[in-house]
Amino acid sequence: MASFLYALGRMAFRRRRRVLALWLLVAVLIGAGGALLSHGTDNTFSIPGTESQEALDALARTFPEVSGASAQLIAVAPPGGSVDDSAFQSAVEQSVTAIARIPQVTSASSPYSGPSSGNLSSDGSAALVPIQLAVAQTAVAPSTMDALQQAGKDLLKQLPSGSQVAVGGQVFSQSAAGISVTELVGILIAFVVLLFTFASVVAAGMPLVTALLGSLISLSLIFAATHWLTIASTTPLLALMLGLAVGIDYALFIISRHQEQVKHGMPPEESAARAVATAGSAVVFAAVTVIIALLGLAVAGIPFLTTMGVAAALGVAIAVLLSTTLTPALLGFGGMRVVARRYRREPVRPSKRVASREAKRAAKRAAAPRRPRSEHPVALGWVRAVTRWPLVTVLGVVVLLGLATLPAASLRLSLPDAGSLDEQEPARITYDLVADHFGPGYNGPLIVTGSVIGSSDPVGLMNDLAAELRTVPGVAAVPLATPNPDGDTGIAQVVPTGAPDSEQTQALVASLRSMHDHFEREYGIDLAVTGYTAAGIDISAQLAGALLPFALLVVGLSLVLLAMVFRSIVVPVTAALGYLLSIGAAFGVSSLIFMTGWLAGPLHIAHVGSVISFMPIILMGVLFGLAMDYEVFLASRMREEHVRGAAPREAVHGGFAGSARVVTAAAAIMFAVFAAFIPEGDASIQPIAVGLAVGVVVDAFIVRMTLIPAVLVLFGRAAWWMPLWLDRALPHFDIEGEALQRELDAADWPEPGDRIAIAAEGAQMGGHEHTLATVDAMVPAGDVLVIREADATAVGAALYGLAGRGPVSGGRLKVAGMLLPVRRSAVRARVGVARVGDGADPIAAVRVALRGDPRIL
Numbered sequence: 001m002a003s004f005l006y007a008l009g010r011m012a013f014r015r016r017r018r019v020l021a022l023w024l025l026v027a028v029l030i031g032a033g034g035a036l037l038s039h040g041t042d043n044t045f046s047i048p049g050t051e052s053q054e055a056l057d058a059l060a061r062t063f064p065e066v067s068g069a070s071a072q073l074i075a076v077a078p079p080g081g082s083v084d085d086s087a088f089q090s091a092v093e094q095s096v097t098a099i100a101r102i103p104q105v106t107s108a109s110s111p112y113s114g115p116s117s118g119n120l121s122s123d124g125s126a127a128l129v130p131i132q133l134a135v136a137q138t139a140v141a142p143s144t145m146d147a148l149q150q151a152g153k154d155l156l157k158q159l160p161s162g163s164q165v166a167v168g169g170q171v172f173s174q175s176a177a178g179i180s181v182t183e184l185v186g187i188l189i190a191f192v193v194l195l196f197t198f199a200s201v202v203a204a205g206m207p208l209v210t211a212l213l214g215s216l217i218s219l220s221l222i223f224a225a226t227h228w229l230t231i232a233s234t235t236p237l238l239a240l241m242l243g244l245a246v247g248i249d250y251a252l253f254i255i256s257r258h259q260e261q262v263k264h265g266m267p268p269e270e271s272a273a274r275a276v277a278t279a280g281s282a283v284v285f286a287a288v289t290v291i292i293a294l295l296g297l298a299v300a301g302i303p304f305l306t307t308m309g310v311a312a313a314l315g316v317a318i319a320v321l322l323s324t325t326l327t328p329a330l331l332g333f334g335g336m337r338v339v340a341r342r343y344r345r346e347p348v349r350p351s352k353r354v355a356s357r358e359a360k361r362a363a364k365r366a367a368a369p370r371r372p373r374s375e376h377p378v379a380l381g382w383v384r385a386v387t388r389w390p391l392v393t394v395l396g397v398v399v400l401l402g403l404a405t406l407p408a409a410s411l412r413l414s415l416p417d418a419g420s421l422d423e424q425e426p427a428r429i430t431y432d433l434v435a436d437h438f439g440p441g442y443n444g445p446l447i448v449t450g451s452v453i454g455s456s457d458p459v460g461l462m463n464d465l466a467a468e469l470r471t472v473p474g475v476a477a478v479p480l481a482t483p484n485p486d487g488d489t490g491i492a493q494v495v496p497t498g499a500p501d502s503e504q505t506q507a508l509v510a511s512l513r514s515m516h517d518h519f520e521r522e523y524g525i526d527l528a529v530t531g532y533t534a535a536g537i538d539i540s541a542q543l544a545g546a547l548l549p550f551a552l553l554v555v556g557l558s559l560v561l562l563a564m565v566f567r568s569i570v571v572p573v574t575a576a577l578g579y580l581l582s583i584g585a586a587f588g589v590s591s592l593i594f595m596t597g598w599l600a601g602p603l604h605i606a607h608v609g610s611v612i613s614f615m616p617i618i619l620m621g622v623l624f625g626l627a628m629d630y631e632v633f634l635a636s637r638m639r640e641e642h643v644r645g646a647a648p649r650e651a652v653h654g655g656f657a658g659s660a661r662v663v664t665a666a667a668a669i670m671f672a673v674f675a676a677f678i679p680e681g682d683a684s685i686q687p688i689a690v691g692l693a694v695g696v697v698v699d700a701f702i703v704r705m706t707l708i709p710a711v712l713v714l715f716g717r718a719a720w721w722m723p724l725w726l727d728r729a730l731p732h733f734d735i736e737g738e739a740l741q742r743e744l745d746a747a748d749w750p751e752p753g754d755r756i757a758i759a760a761e762g763a764q765m766g767g768h769e770h771t772l773a774t775v776d777a778m779v780p781a782g783d784v785l786v787i788r789e790a791d792a793t794a795v796g797a798a799l800y801g802l803a804g805r806g807p808v809s810g811g812r813l814k815v816a817g818m819l820l821p822v823r824r825s826a827v828r829a830r831v832g833v834a835r836v837g838d839g840a841d842p843i844a845a846v847r848v849a850l851r852g853d854p855r856i857l
Contacts, residue, residue: 001284002277002740009276009328013269016332023326027217034220037227041236042138045415045613047302050538051513055449055530062489063449065106069140071131072169073099073108073152074433078162083111083120083127091158092127099131099151104144106134119438119479126437130480133171138230140171149426168430170532173418183240186676187212190248190669197665203255203338206330210322211247218243218315225311232304234612234684235311237677241689242622243315245673246290249666250283250323253633255338256662258331262339272328277740280324282632285733287320289561290625296553297621300546302539305614309621316625379660383653386706393710397702398581404698405584407591412610413544414501415536419443420607420683435499441476444500444533445493448512450525452490458483462490465523469494472515474508490525500533501610509537540613550617554624555579563722564733565632566639570719574711575635578703579627583620585702586695590615594687603690604679611687619691626670626696630704633666634659638712639720648716652709660705667700739822746812746819755781757856758802762811763820765794765801772797774811804828816855831856 012019046053059067075092077083083092089112099108111119111127119128131148133140152167159165187208194204222236258275262268294316297309331338386393418431434442448469452458459482466481469492480493494512498504512529519527555576562572590611592598597608638655646654674696677689712719750759758779766772773794779785785802789795800806802815804827813820816830832849836842 002281003743005280005284005324006273006277006740008324009280010269010273012276012325012328013272013332016329019325019329020333023213023322027213027220030217030220030224034223036224038223039226041223041226041233042230045232045304045539046535047539047542050535050542051528052530052535052538055447055528056535058528059447059449059489059491059530062451062486063484063491064134065484066132066447066491068106068133068135069137069171070133070169071148071167071171072430072434073129073131073148073155073165073167074126074430074437075129075155075159076126076164076433076437077124078160081160081162082124084124088127088159088163091155092129094158095151095155096129098154099129099148102144102147102151104133104135104141105131105148107132121437123437126433128434128438128442131169137171145171152426164433166426166430166433168418168427168434170417172425172427172430173416173421173532182678182680183676186673187244189672189676193665193668193672194248194252197252197661198255198259198338199340200259200338202334203259206255206327206334206338207248207251209330210251210326211244211319213326214247214315214318214322215240215243218311218318221314222311229307230304231307231311234688235308237681237685238308238618238688239311239315241674241677241685241692242312243319245670246287246316246625247319247322248669248673249629250287250319251327252666252669253279253283253662254323254327255331256665259339262336268331268335268338272331274740274744275331276324276328282636283323284320285561285565286625286629286632287316289557289628290316290622292557293554293621293624296550296557297617299549299553300543300617302542302546302614305543305617308614308618312622376657376660380653380657382660382705383656383709386710387649387652387713390710390714394707394714397707397710401581401585401698401702404588405581406588407595408584408587409591410595411587411591411616412501412503412595413540413613413616414610415532415539415613416607416683417444417500417532417536419499419501419609422606439476439495439497440499440502441496441505444505445479445495445531446505446509446512446529446534447531448492448494448527448529450490450519450527451488452483452525453488454524458487458490461523461525462492465490465519465525466492468522469512472508472511474498474504474511496533499609500536505533506537509534536613543613543617547616547620550620551580554620558624558628560730561628561733562631562635563726564730566635566720567722567727567730567732568639568720569722569726570711570715571631571635571639574708575627575631578631578707579624579699581707582627582695582699582703583623585698586619586623586691587616589694590687590691593690603686605686606681607683607686612684615687615691618688619695622692623695623699627699627703630663630667630700631708633663634704634708635712638709642720648719649713652712656705656709663700663705667696670696670700743819743822746814749812749814750778756814757781757783757816758785759814760802760811761813763801763808763813764810765797765806765808773801775802775813799833803831803833805833830854 056067073095075083075088077085077088081088083089093110093112096108096110099105108129108131109119111129119130120126133144148167152165156163156165191204191208194207195201198204218239219236222231222239225231254275257279258271261271261274266274291313294309294313298306418427421428431443452461455461462481462483466478469475469478474497475494476497477495478492479495481490483490496505496508498508509529516527519525558576558579559572562575563569566572593600593603593605594608594611600608634656637659638652641651641654642648671693674689674693677685678693681689750756756778758777760775760777763775765775773789775798777785787795787798797806801808801813801820804815804820804824808821815827818826820827829852832852832854834842834845834849836845
């Protein structure tokens, strides 16, 4: 992959105008498509197959009058007054009649008469008008919502001075999440961090360009998809939040590597290509892990969550495409201005046709060494401090994060309702008034429904059922119990004593469902519990049940991927355990904020008492990818030092000092972007933003930059050990471009222009443990290489190694101009092997080997 990214980076640098123009054209076309095709997002959540959803679907067929969205109007008498006053009652009755005539409204029930009689507060201070609409919440026209609000205003004019009227309920309970000025503050903070990191305005602006362009494209694609798909309103904000964060960070990693190389004299074009090949490989790896984790949200089996995961993964994919193509193009426009002035000396530049041997060698031999450690005093001082007594550091971090995890046990999940809106919103005012005058349960009534077709007296049956429901613990009232006009389906509205997101209401739903068999025996009704509140409980339960399978998926994935990259057991295990500590701490702090109200005021938290149901699983998916990102960039530098022969402690110190600056900047940017969505976010996005902001800080600074160095020092050389059988079984994944570096180092060997078919210099065949043959040879094209060796095994190892079909463990070897074992697959395609002897027909064997027109036989 590094070779492909190297060529891609060089191409983008050279053809920067075309690359920039192409991306701008793509952004314009997709943006126009998004604007034309957008049908808006959906604020409702549902899960096909749950009891609540199946019951709602059945009601839509048999009792459509109650299957649509609902609303509420509450009228509160002035202090000392009563809703039973004739003037007050007359005004409310007139308003009920007017509301019933509003388009899409099927009924508005008077609290003074009819099936909803009794919707008067016990102290006579408030009257509640249930309003039923004919369509689902997503189909309610804005004009209908405006007319309902206007009806409330008209009623208030007719009531005595000091009265209150508010219109709210389910149809007003969802607010579309939007973008505020605080997100721009987050981007500004990111720019300041980039400016401090790069010391160049030009370089600091490049990650913002790629991130903003990527966000525009991904959001346009999401809104275009609403033409065919139902997409939750949280989805675009999640994609924007994640796209901005990873878009900035991915470009940051590449530009940081490029800047470091240019400072050491590498020509900008060669540096951009190498930065994309090396840091870009790590970026692609990190992006792939994030994408896999986000797509893994599908394990929950919840359509709206799967859509969120796909949309967020799309944003990450676009971010990595821009980082590996547009970033090198922008580096081409920036030239030497991407570094501070003191580094802007004239570099050695290859000619247009790369004909100058000196210029070519200068570009390819310009290594990317790290700066001396003395230039990293803070990072070096920190890593020395945390590794001085590594066991103490490990125990301290584990205890600290363990304690931070404890509050997570009280984290309660729910769907947002009007109670999570801003206190000045009309729907929130209605919610609070209803809770104050009637009780919190009236804001989230349950619907108990079933078939009554077998009853000869459906009205009496529903009255008997309502009487028993009133005796169930946790039921505050049953204000409505009636069959449909056809007499085949009955519904009972059950008001809980607790709020919609309370544990008491969850317990009531479970209790009513546990009485299913009793109701079937006593009344012959196959009852189901549904309604918006019950649907939210079902969604939360299914999401909670998906957490363990999803956790196993992402942890297992991290173990395999990191083992492939680092050829170690300790590194992936500690990385996975560190991820679990980060997740636990993020859940714990989120629980403190959203369950107890700690810091809720300063953070402008809209709702305390629960978090949105899909917050935990979204948090797990996103933080997994970010944790692997930081792990790769820190541990890869440490492994590089280890491979070069540094002692275990020095390898950790040197690798940390060389990568801490860029990881610190990346984490600071992530935190700024996520935190910017907290103050003005709605109840859907705030818990996710808080969890991600906390998780990034904990994972980057406490786990990756404190715990992991201490663990690696504690294990010493064993930290980089892997059993031989596992090393053979796992494929290699080169994320630092080591193979590409070897190719570039050997680019001028043998001498360019020499027609050498096979070049071997101490090439060791047969594996690391047992070298069976060592080959030294220079075979010009058209010549024959003859190997004379008494040991047939050694001859076979040499021949198969030369053909790209056997292990090459040392020395240098090029066959058909390609370095082995780096280009093993390409060599296999160009080298034919004919096995003769043992009675085989040599002519037939040669004929088979020559298929495909190989260059060497």
